[in-house]
Amino acid sequence: MLANQDKSSIQKSEEFVSELSRNHITAQKEVPLAKFTTFGIGGNARLLVIVEDTEKLEAVIKLATAFQVPFRIIGCGSNLLVSDDGYDGLIIVNRSKSWQIIDDCPANLKFSRIIPRYDPLTASRTEEIQAENLPQKIVRIDSGFYNNTLIQEMFEQGLTGLEWFSGIPSSVGGAVYMNMHGAYTYFGDLVYRAKLIDGTSPKIVDNTYFQFDYDFSVLQKTREVVLWVELILTMGNVEQARIVAQEWKSRKSFQPRRSAGCIFKNLSPEAQKQFNLPTSSVGYLIDKVLNLKGLRIGGAVISPKHAAFIENDGNASAKDVYELIKIIKTKAKETLGLELETEVELLGKF
Numbered sequence: 001m002l003a004n005q006d007k008s009s010i011q012k013s014e015e016f017v018s019e020l021s022r023n024h025i026t027a028q029k030e031v032p033l034a035k036f037t038t039f040g041i042g043g044n045a046r047l048l049v050i051v052e053d054t055e056k057l058e059a060v061i062k063l064a065t066a067f068q069v070p071f072r073i074i075g076c077g078s079n080l081l082v083s084d085d086g087y088d089g090l091i092i093v094n095r096s097k098s099w100q101i102i103d104d105c106p107a108n109l110k111f112s113r114i115i116p117r118y119d120p121l122t123a124s125r126t127e128e129i130q131a132e133n134l135p136q137k138i139v140r141i142d143s144g145f146y147n148n149t150l151i152q153e154m155f156e157q158g159l160t161g162l163e164w165f166s167g168i169p170s171s172v173g174g175a176v177y178m179n180m181h182g183a184y185t186y187f188g189d190l191v192y193r194a195k196l197i198d199g200t201s202p203k204i205v206d207n208t209y210f211q212f213d214y215d216f217s218v219l220q221k222t223r224e225v226v227l228w229v230e231l232i233l234t235m236g237n238v239e240q241a242r243i244v245a246q247e248w249k250s251r252k253s254f255q256p257r258r259s260a261g262c263i264f265k266n267l268s269p270e271a272q273k274q275f276n277l278p279t280s281s282v283g284y285l286i287d288k289v290l291n292l293k294g295l296r297i298g299g300a301v302i303s304p305k306h307a308a309f310i311e312n313d314g315n316a317s318a319k320d321v322y323e324l325i326k327i328i329k330t331k332a333k334e335t336l337g338l339e340l341e342t343e344v345e346l347l348g349k350f
Contacts, residue, residue, distance in 0.1 A: 006127075007008050011045070016064065017047065018031070025059065027048065027090075029046070031091070033073055033077075033086060037260070038076065038078040038080075038258070038259065038261075039259060041081065041082060041317065041318050044081060044225075046084040046086070046088050047089070048092075048208070051095065051144070053080075054143070057092065058202060062200060064090050071091070071092055072090070072091055074091055075094050075146075075172075075173050076146065076169045076174060077179060080259060081316060081322070081347065082157070084318045085134075085349050087183055094177060095144045096144035097142055099153070101157065102139065105135075105137060134236055137234075138192055141230075142172070143172050143173030155242060159234065159235060159236075160237065160241040160298060161234050161284065164183035167249035167267050173229070176219065177219045177226065178218060179214070183248060188210060188217065190232055190233065191230070192230040192232065193205065195229075196219075196227065198222070254305045254306070255306055256309045256311045260310075261343065262283070262343050263308065263309065263325060263343060265343045266283060284307075285332070289335065291334060298316060299314065299320055300313060300314045325344075329342075
């Protein structure tokens with residue numbers, strides 16, 4: 001890729017790499033991104049840096065901004081489709097993974113919850129885990145922390161609230177960015193505050209800043225990066241929470257692993273009613289209404305297990321996946337007049 005850059009851009013990149021080195025940060029060149037994504041697809045990153053703490057993460061972002069080097073953050077690499085041409089800039093692989101219990105939760109603190117798109121497992125199950133008036137703690141967690149590891153570590157501290165997200169491959173930063181949903185709960189429901197950086201200036205914001213909605217946070221518009229987030233977790237019934245976590249992990253285990261999660265957002269209640277569908281599941285729509293389950297292009301296939309997923313059989317290109325995405329969107333539009341919204345993020349040129 002560097003051969004395609006003009007001389008000033010190449011020079012700026014070299015100066016940037018040198019400055020990183022002076023700050024004891026190593027940049028790798030022309031790194032295949034397939035191994036950093038759950039899809040296992042993607043060309044090379046012109047530059048790649050792996051950071052292990054939020055201080056290094058902040059430093060790299062500030063330097064990339066100063067040297068005008070375009071960058072993107074990768075946590076678990078889920079929910080991401082990388083172009084076959086790769087990414088002509090800097091990929092920052094965020095592996096920051098510290099956490100600490102900060103304080104007790106302020107009394108009577110309430111944020112508005114998002115109305116779930118599907119029913120809870122059971123209302124009584126939640127009550128068993130998080131009965132009213134149980135003590136709550138504020139826990140500060142680095143944005144690179146893996147969700148499933150965090151769940152288990154919080155259980156060891158007697159803290160519940162994250163069990164609904166068990167089995168979902170995500171980092172904490174990605175969970176905030178996408179407002180990850182699990183069972184009937186959204187990650188944003190647990191967020192108290194977070195430290196963000198826009199490229200130059202860090203700031204601390206509270207829950208309301210994010211404008212959380214279904215699979216949405218304002219970060220998708222502002223492109224700010226989460227450095228750490230503070231969650232409100234409950235000293236609840238850990239044994240019951242472990243059962244819930246195992247149940248949801250088991251459910252997720254049947255979903256395709258070599259994928260980027262659900263490709264499209266589920267239907268709104270209004271769309272479900274309009275088209276007289278028994279469920280809001282986009283997988284049901286693709287399977288039963290559009291009859292596209294199992295459709296293959298190259299090494300990519302609309303999963304026979306769950307039509308909301310596109311699988312990589314080991315030989316898929318990003319182009320294969322993207323062509324399937326276009327076919328699904330086109331048929332939904334032609335058949336129902338429905339504009340499906342992609343949930344997966346595209347990185348690079350398509």
